[in-house]
Amino acid sequence: MLRVSWNATDNPILDRLGRQFVERVACYARGGSYEHRMEWYRKYMKFLRFLAERFGPEDICNIQSRHVAAFDKHYRELGLSGQTVLRYFSIIRWWNSRIPWHKYELPENKMLFELEARLDDKKYCEEIKNRCRRKGPRRGIQKPVDPI
Secondary structure (H helix, E strand, O other), rough: OOOOOOOOOHHHHHHHHHHHHHHHHHHHOOOOOOOHHHHHHHHHHHHHHHHHHOOOOHHHOOHHHHHHHHHHHHHHOOOOOOOHHHHHHHHHHHHHOOOOOOOOOOHHHHHHHHOOOOOOOHHHHHHHHHHHHHOOOOOOOOOOOOOO
């Protein structure tokens, strides 16, 4: 269990996303050492800051592959190496898998790189979004069980 708390900022979108992440996900995450999870927490917070500034989603469950591709493009423009970008992909995937109610799965790296190159193509972005949408019941809604 991570011992983290959210300190309010001047950005209401970042506050909403950060509070959701800390209170619902980060505090309950398991796996790896405490130091390892803290390092990944700090790096994921960089992603959330970017997300709040660039896209402003309402809920942390709405993180899509185009958000990750735009983050990749932004960091490549800043001069980060390909290996560092791949590291961020794994961190974002790991935390995204810890959000039990997330709406979208993150695609493989090859598709993310292709999406990064075609971010301006709205039709392609929608196609990838629909392809990565999670199937099945969400947030505790269960299908009725058929009697045997």
